[in-house]
Amino acid sequence: MQFVMQITFLLLLTYGLAEAGPPISKFNCTSWCGNVSIPYPFGIGPDCYLDKWFEVVCNGSGGSEKAFLTSIDMEVRQININSYFYSPTVEVLMPIISSKTCTSTRGTRSERRMNFTGSPFSVSEYINTFISVGCDNFATIADIVPTVFGCTSDCTPRMKVESSGLLRCSGFNCCESRNVPSDLQVFAVDFRSLNQSKGSVQLNESTEPCKYAFLVNKYWLDRSKTDPSSVNYWEYVPVVLDWRIFSWNSKSYELFNFLKDKRDVSCSSSKLIPTSGFYCECALGSKGNPYLDGGCEGNMYMWRKRKAQLKIAIIVICSSIGAMFLLIVTWLLYRVIKKRNKIKRKQKFFKRNGGLLLQQQLSSNANNVQKTKLFNSKELENATDRFNENRILGKGGQGTVYKGMLVDGNIVAIKKCNKVDEGNLEQFVNEIIILSQINHRNVVKLLGCCLETEVPLLVYEFIPNGTLFQYLHEKNEEFPLLTWNMRLRIATEIAGALSYLHSAASLPIYHRDIKSSNILLDDKYKAKVADFGTSRTVAIDQTHLTTLVYGTFGYLDPEYFQTSQFTDKSDVYSFGVVLIELLTGEKPVSSTRSQEGRNLSTYFIHSLKENHLFDILDTQVKEDSNKDEIMAIANLAKRCLHWNGKKRPTMIEIMIELEGVQKVSHVEPNFEELEYVRKEERGPWNDASISTSSSSKTGTSSSSEHQTSLEGAKRQHRIRTWRALRQCRIAHQCGQ
Incomplete structure (x- = not known):
């Protein structure tokens, strides 16, 4: 999984390299302030901008950064260096201009004047529009004589009816003029009443209605679908400024000479009040920053670069896929070989631990062997917690015994035998065979065995x-x-x-x-x-x-x-x-x-x-x-x-004698046994005793005859024991 994640990261990195665009700022300079891109000739910090007109300061932190043009003291929203149809632009926030009689929750707005004279910036002619809001209002841009540029608005019922079917700012309380004068660097507004514009007597200033005027990016106004009549709640609106490099200092002159002969850069100059200036763009079909060395990537260059990057990406991807495939195949082969070796090892252990000999013995009917379960090694490892030392019940010459619990919940004793030598195989298998034949309440029961491990494992009933x-x-x-x-x-x-x-x-x-x-x-x-x-x-x-x-x-x-x-x-x-x-x-x-x-x-x-x-x-x-x-x-x-x-007694005789000691010390013999004693004293043994004698001589009696002889022998021994104890008591020689 980790390898796959690394390959995925490598592929994404390769793709990112292939898609990465040309540089936009000078080397080692900040390219962004918040979400605003800062391309050269603009820049943040020393040696990152062309001259002081293009210096940008980034204020704030933690996602709330704001860029400011220090030369005109305005907040920057966007900088564009390639426009193709217009001059390169910079979008800034400009304040609303209002008449002296206006008040709002933000305080009184006095008439303001924006002056960019002597700067490389001017109000964009085609992108901005002039809007004024107010009743009995004739608003014009000041100081552009002999040109008169402005609009009128009124709040009479007639104007409302005439403008009811029109779009915003059609004359009722709001007017708009979309053809802003070119090369506008000074922006101030004169507010007059409609009567004044007709030559009537000027009204008292204190009785004039509140009026507003502002320049605004008409595309922003269209997108935001904002009602200009709510301007009294606004503080700033976005305005687009054109810019050129016009200050013929050494840096700008050097830059012009460097760019004018470049095939992938197109520069133009025009008359800009009060001096001439220039701006450059990447050639058609190219993109990037024309003011940087290698900043533009043309079609052929980009195609070659993309081709080279594509080759690298293909090589990396194919190598990664090949390496991944090789790794998967190697891993699968390793698993197959490991599994095969594990099977072979189990077969080797099974043979070494006497599995073949056990199979021969189990398949032989002569042994009368009960079915013995063959456990797998995994089951017994889990049962003993991988043969944890805490599970040890005891150790002996034959091996170590662990306490375990099978999957069915049964508690068992698992004997991990000592390593079985080939010479002792028969001895080990012998225990399994013997225990498989035995079915007695006083003999530990063998439940099964496992011979596929390095040392044999025997599973017994657990004796607590x-x-x-x-x-x-x-x-x-x-x-x-x-x-x-x-x-x-x-x-x-x-x-x-x-x-x-x-x-x-x-x-x-x-x-x-x-x-x-x-x-x-x-x-x-x-x-x-x-x-x-x-x-x-x-x-x-x-x-x-x-x-x-x-x-x-x-x-x-x-x-x-x-x-x-x-x-x-x-x-x-x-x-x-x-x-x-x-x-x-x-x-x-x-x-x-x-x-x-x-x-x-x-x-x-x-x-x-x-x-x-x-x-x-x-x-x-x-x-x-x-x-x-x-x-x-x-x-x-x-x-x-x-x-x-x-001269030692047999185990049958020992068992009978022990049973006799147990019983006689607690109960007296019954009347049937007393009658049997009298008959025994008068004559020879009955059929049971004869059967016992016969059986002991031949040693070939059937199981039913053996049972009869065993019961007869027990009965005889109980009688002899009872008689001895009775004589003892008569003679007063017994203990209490």
């Missing part, structure tokens, strides 16, 4: 209340204390999610990085398992994964560390550490503990053996829970931390 780690280890007003019931429920929900991953998903999934910072809490403080970047799916008949050791120190399964074989029991070990965190409120690794107890699992096992468990419990846990529940959870955690993975 932070991580379990923050509530356990960063206690403040933002993260309030968790009660024992809340901790027990969170542990149960985590176990339920892991049980689903290990046993109920279409393919078993090992999380491989269970820790409190990967457990999120929603608005109702329900647990959500997150961060599946290192997770793996395994075949149903596969018992372990052999991989490079990966995990978080303090949660890492020692058996996996030694053998590099990751099993479902490795997740159990990590979950056991989370249970200890819930019990103790301690971090998995802490330098504030003794050398032997820096690792929380070692510290916990040692305290349990030494019967110091209640010394290391979190204050909130000791206040809210009873001894039986604490011991049940502590023993469960101990089993989860067993060095031999095969």
